[in-house]
Amino acid sequence: MRLQAFSWPTDGDVAPRLSSPVRSTDLRGRQPRYNPLVRLSLPGLALLLPPATLAALADSWLREDCPGPNHAALVTGAAPSQAVLWAKSPGVLAGRPFFDAIFAQVNCQVSWFLPEGTKLVPVARVAEVRGPAHCLLLGERVALNTLARCSGVASAAAAAVEAARAAGWTGHVAGTRKTTPGFRLAEKYGLLVGGAAAHRYDLGGLVMVKDNHVVAAGGVEKAVRGARQVADFALKVEVECGSLQEAVEAAEAGADLVLLDNFKPEELHPTAAALKARFPGVGVEASGGITLDNLPQFCGPHIDVISLGMLTQAAPALDFSLKLFAEGTSPVYRAYRS
Known part of the structure; x- marks a missing residue:
């Protein structure tokens, strides 16, 4: 794993953009009010x-x-x-x-x-x-x-963000909840210092409906509707999906975000494009099997978030x-x- 080749702007500066950046939109289909290219103030x-x-x-x-x-x-x-x-x-x-x-x-x-x-x-x-x-x-x-x-x-987070920006992608590079017991706060903080998004801190930060939740609930629609009831106005609902059909079902049921998990790049981008064409306000996250070496392959105009478990598991x-x-x-x- 290569962690040496990274650099970033100083606080408040904007990272350099390529001539044709791969832009992502916010979860309502508009340009984001916050800019992933602007680093948080480290102090x-x-x-x-x-x-x-x-x-x-x-x-x-x-x-x-x-x-x-x-x-x-x-x-x-x-x-x-x-x-x-x-x-x-x-x-x-x-x-x-x-x-x-x-x-x-x-x-x-x-x-x-x-x-x-x-x-x-x-x-x-x-x-x-x-x-x-x-x-x-x-x-x-x-x-x-x-x-x-x-x-x-x-260091791993900074390298991942650098790889995404070098590909011209302006979405969010994020960690996951795959953290070391007892060290989550330190590891989530490290993600932020490296310029990545921390993702949800714990189970209460976002209602994430995973594949096992779907099985236990009896289907995508039932799982999402149940999650929507408990999430009310305060929390977003994200649903892990393994196909375009599941993603459409999740969006129709009221999901705010769809997690396309373990998709190959050649499957990911057409699936995300088809979903965005029907539901432009639904956010799309890509995860599973993503490393520093192949991260640029997952960057695309219909992907809002790319999350990597290796940022905390393998750094x-x-x-x-x-x-x-x-x-x-x-x-x-x-x-x-x-």
């Missing part, structure tokens, strides 16, 4: 994360790593210490709020040298952490794991390390054997 993304939730997650992760006595603390003691965070692999820096929350739980302070969303070129000095030695080392591995995972997702973690240094000296990165 503002941290405001999405409730402080109480961040603290609870950090506490849970730390308790998992150290539920009982920390014997190594007797070795290090509580002397004031400092360490530098080094980035050792290329990618997108993401997860600063989680890193901060973890070290806040163990009474350490973090000073950042690079902003969220930075394209990292190794070896890069990213941050400095200060606090009692035993506390700093207690938070080290948990903080590194979280930052590495979140940054890996952001490799970035490599970070935290190295202590003596007060009054200049920290220098040294490669140690792992």
